[in-house]
Amino acid sequence: MIAYLLPLLALSSSAVSAAGPQRVLGHHDGPSNFIHSSIFGRKDLDINSVPDTVILTPLYRARDSNGNDQSESATFAHLPFTDCTKPENNGTFDIGIVGHPFDLGVSYRPGARFGPNGARLGARRLAPAAGWSMDHGINPFREWATVVDCGDIWNSPFDKLIAIHELENGMKAMNELKPKNESVADAVRLITIGGDHTITLPILRALHSTWGRVAVLHFDSHLDTWDPKQLGGGLTKYSEVNHGTMLHIAHEEGLLSNHSNMHLGSRCMLFDEHFDLDNDLRCGFSYIRARELDRLGVDKVVEQIVDTVGDEYVYLSIDIDVLDPAFAPATGTIEPGGWTTRELLQIINGLSNAGLKIIGSDVVEFTPVYDNAAETTGIAISEIIYEILQWMVHVPVKTPIKA
Ligand SMILES: *[C@@H]1O[C@H](CO)[C@@H](O)[C@H](O)[C@H]1NC(C)=O
Numbered sequence: 001m002i003a004y005l006l007p008l009l010a011l012s013s014s015a016v017s018a019a020g021p022q023r024v025l026g027h028h029d030g031p032s033n034f035i036h037s038s039i040f041g042r043k044d045l046d047i048n049s050v051p052d053t054v055i056l057t058p059l060y061r062a063r064d065s066n067g068n069d070q071s072e073s074a075t076f077a078h079l080p081f082t083d084c085t086k087p088e089n090n091g092t093f094d095i096g097i098v099g100h101p102f103d104l105g106v107s108y109r110p111g112a113r114f115g116p117n118g119a120r121l122g123a124r125r126l127a128p129a130a131g132w133s134m135d136h137g138i139n140p141f142r143e144w145a146t147v148v149d150c151g152d153i154w155n156s157p158f159d160k161l162i163a164i165h166e167l168e169n170g171m172k173a174m175n176e177l178k179p180k181n182e183s184v185a186d187a188v189r190l191i192t193i194g195g196d197h198t199i200t201l202p203i204l205r206a207l208h209s210t211w212g213r214v215a216v217l218h219f220d221s222h223l224d225t226w227d228p229k230q231l232g233g234g235l236t237k238y239s240e241v242n243h244g245t246m247l248h249i250a251h252e253e254g255l256l257s258n259h260s261n262m263h264l265g266s267r268c269m270l271f272d273e274h275f276d277l278d279n280d281l282r283c284g285f286s287y288i289r290a291r292e293l294d295r296l297g298v299d300k301v302v303e304q305i306v307d308t309v310g311d312e313y314v315y316l317s318i319d320i321d322v323l324d325p326a327f328a329p330a331t332g333t334i335e336p337g338g339w340t341t342r343e344l345l346q347i348i349n350g351l352s353n354a355g356l357k358i359i360g361s362d363v364v365e366f367t368p369v370y371d372n373a374a375e376t377t378g379i380a381i382s383e384i385i386y387e388i389l390q391w392m393v394h395v396p397v398k399t400p401i402k403a
Pocket residue numbers: 087090091176177178
């Protein structure tokens with residue numbers, strides 16, 4: 001066992017020293033692409049050597065003795081499975097649900113790599129055949145958009161930075177495909193199931209060439225804009241990329257709107273009175289704290305968000321820890337005093353009614369091993385994804401006209 005481990009240890013220590021000196025935050029050399037432009041990504045990594053995207057099909061798909069699919073029951077809401085990275089699926093779908101089984105960026109409870117299939121299990125009770133919504137008066141699975149389950153993007157369980165490149169490559173491949181119904185929208189849209197919150201960084205990198213800077217609406221009990229030098233412990237580049245720093249990095253890379261990003265449902269502890277919030281403001285965020293909802297009510301919260309975002313493109317990132325642990329116990333970094341599932345759904349509904357231009361979304365930090373026998377968290381996640389889907393169907397979006 002010892003002899004087996006030694007070469008691995010030697011390999012990892014040489015990889016760390018090869019990473020070179022750290023760069024100063026906020027200084028860029030006019031990068032040509034977002035993989036190389038990352039101030040934290042590995043400069044020595046040849047992105048062409050990262051293998052082609054590998055898609056994992058949803059688990060437990062029943063097959064007959066000839067290997068033919070007998071069931072769609074393991075996909076999200078019994079949707080058809082489509083490998084959304086394959087050029088042969090160009091023009092076959094409009095909205096894809098994709099899993100990122102990744103949790104190398106967590107600071108507390110691990111296990112979010114099992115989130116995608118946990119969410120699919122929570123969505124067994126949903127189906128396109130009976131998907132009509134009393135609240136919206138539509139069946140979002142059966143409107144103009146063809147909705148599919150894209151499976152999961154395989155990524156390295158051993159190296160966080162390589163895994164992030166693999167997730168970005170997979171999202172790029174999907175994002176390059178044309179939608180099926182081009183009369184309504186000119187780009188596919190993806191709803192990602194995490195995965196820890198680090199995955200929002202490769203997603204934003206992959207979407208940037210299509211949408212430019214986007215306003216991130218970040219539903220989360222935490223800020224996730226922490227200075228990588230502080231939260232990462234100042235150890236290595238590797239330690240600095242994690243589920244509490246990815247929005248800081250996204251800001252430094254020019255992926256975010258300058259001033260229109262918002263945290264919704266914030267209620268975390270801070271390092272001190274000024275440091276975190278000053279840094280957060282520099283990253284282009286304002287916030288509505290969880291407790292403010294009691295005073296404002298849902299409508300005023302929606303109004304503030306709409307006033308802040310205007311007609312910018314919106315990327316919606318939902319950390320399930322925005323909900324109170326009573327409604328979502330199965331998550332990695334728990335903060336009591338959060339919103340109810342219904343309050344969150346109502347706010348999302350309000351943003352949809354206001355016509356905010358949603359270009360992509362994720363629901364992250366679901367760690368099924370901490371869920372209960374009633375699948376409280378997994379079922380809440382499936383409902384949130386259904387609500388996001390309704391928004392995407394309600395508000396088709398066109399890409400910016402390129403000069
Ligand atoms: C998808 O099809 C369109 C034509 O409808 C084409 O322009 C585009 O290059 C194709 N994309 C890929 C990735 O094959």
